[in-house]
Amino acid sequence: MSQSFFWYDLETFGRDPRFDRIAQFAGIRTDLDLNIIDDPVELFCRPSPDYLPDPVACTITGITPQHCLEVGMSEADFAERIARELSQPGTCTVGFNSLRFDDEFIRNLFYKNLLDPYAREWQNQNSRWDLLDVVRAFRALRPGDIVWPTTEDGRPSNKLELLSAANGLAHDHAHDAVSDVIATIEVAKRLKQSSPKLFDYAFKLRDKRVVTEMMEQSYGRLLLHVSGRAPAAREHTTLISPICPHPSGQGAWIVADVCAAPQSWWHDDPEVLRSRLYAKAEALGDSPRPPIKVLRANRCPFIATPKVLGERAQTLGIDLAAAESNLNALLALNPTQCLSTVFDDPPHNSSGDVDSRLYGGFIGKRDRAALESVREALLFEPVDVTFDDPRLPELIFRYRAKNAPEMLGEQEMQRWMQHCIDKLNGDKPSNLTLCQFDDILSTLDPTENIAKSLGDYRNALCEHLGL
Structure with missing residues (x-):
């Protein structure tokens, strides 16, 4: 079985993987010698009406919800496409701070879209890795001839954009997922060239x-x-x-x-x-x-x-x-x-909103098998199936409502609209309530295009929900 790296990065509409959403996914596959072996993958995901993006995140990435609505995929197709890439046999998925950030968003995305959140990390000789601690190890132990950047006030920094700039590596647009992936690969090449032994040692620790x-x-x-x-x-x-x-x-x-x-x-x-x-x-x-x-x-x-x-x-x-x-x-x-x-942690709270309960326990084998057999059909026709896991009925309802709202009956549509209203009003846990969104938006320059776009999106969403 051939082994490969799949280098990837996300741009998100916020920082909480339980409630925030992915805006952009980008990835590039290389062989273990870091040669690119396939075309880059770039995907956008359409936001659903139960969610408002963090305006600060939008100003950082430059990505608006309108752009994602225009060019993006449904969340179900988005998750399926990503899973197909990350699940290729022999794939080591790797990013820059991906274990603590990007991978958590991917796990939550898969969970909410009825896919196994963990299988792609270990099945078929797959694995995952993260370049950030490798960069830290090189800087501390084998700095070599790499230029190690500092901030304007002289403090050491391992930020990807600073590391790329200091070493003359390609990184055209920081906080653009495609550009960040290319920069991560270039940094990896530089590290491996500097000390192949340390690079290979760190790789084994995955x-x-x-x-x-x-x-x-x-x-x-x-x-x-x-x-x-x-x-x-x-x-x-x-x-x-x-x-x-x-x-x-x-x-x-x-x-x-x-x-x-x-x-x-x-x-x-x-x-x-x-x-x-x-x-x-x-x-x-x-x-x-x-x-x-x-x-x-x-x-x-x-x-x-x-x-x-x-x-x-x-x-x-x-x-x-x-x-x-x-x-x-x-x-x-x-x-x-x-x-x-x-450190004797209590078990994860089994109450609370289902969106936040990825770590409320593994979905059992019987339920997982049933999901795999009916997942696609759920978007096209009613499916009569029972599950043992109490999270699944609500997850399935939201999955259908987000990805195939035209398939909802009248009562289901009323339930979905009320769910969206509850999320925005704060009656259900969410990333931002409507009031919090407005407060943050008010701090932005109203003449900036991002602020105008976010205001327009907010007003259109409120009109859609009757708020």
Whole structure:
């Protein structure tokens, strides 16, 4: 089976993958040597009347809902087309900060359109990866001859557009999905050229079996970790150690940053640690946020032996001897039970709007098989089928209403219109209510084309819904 990368990027109408929508999808397939092997894919998705875009997002991307209505696909066709690309056997899907942003939007898109949210990530020797932590690792460990950008005030930055500009790489239009994909591929080429060994090592970490083996062998030992959660002053690089498996037992570990002395943050009451861990910065006061987190094998974490630091340890301000001492002091506190309690998450709330319940449990095999057999037919004719999962009846109703409203009966259409009104009025959870949209729109320059277009769209939508 031939292996390939599918590099992709999204432009969205907001930042919340549960409620916001994708405006633009772009992707390019390359071989593992980063040679383009297929035509670029660019798709737009039509928004539905139960949703208002964030005006700020529109000003960043330049994409209006009217443009998506004019050139876009129905959400069902959009999801199906993306799934076809990402599900090709041997595909490694990769982007720039895609694991934490784009992939979450894709999962939610598939869930709402009755597709398996996860299958494309692992079936048929498929995988996923993210270039952002790879960039961070190169900057920290093997900077080489790459030009590493800074912001206007001199702070280090790994933003894609700055990295591209600093190194003379193609990136014509930042926040255009096609341009961002091309730039990501060019950055990957530059990294691989600079240090093929480090690039290939990072690529192997997309395999959770590799990560699991390393983590299981590292209890009581130091591990180098590169992450956006680590201090920027150390180029997002730190030393961690796994303390115990996550209570869920699902390929995850509770780890501690041992560059920090435990006496500076430890408390033997798990509720105190939990409150400090999730508190807003202003609420912490002088109390440090506990340097603990969950490391997940399926998130392509960059971990390595501390030996790879070499002389860079001094440059980064990492003291291995102090970290070893901190680890021993932490282990002497017998932290396992306390930290397990801190991260013993309650199950996802089974109430709330169905749009937000992707992580409310896997859809069972019987229901999944039934969905696969009737999904297309749902848009053309009534289908008599029962499901075990209580989320599915409402998901199916919204799927039909968004993608084939002409197939709704009179009562169903009334129900759909009321649903749209409830979303915009805030009677159901949503990204933005109509009032919030108006407040944000009022901060934009009314003479700008984007602001005018958004105002026109808002008025047309309100007229359609009778608001």
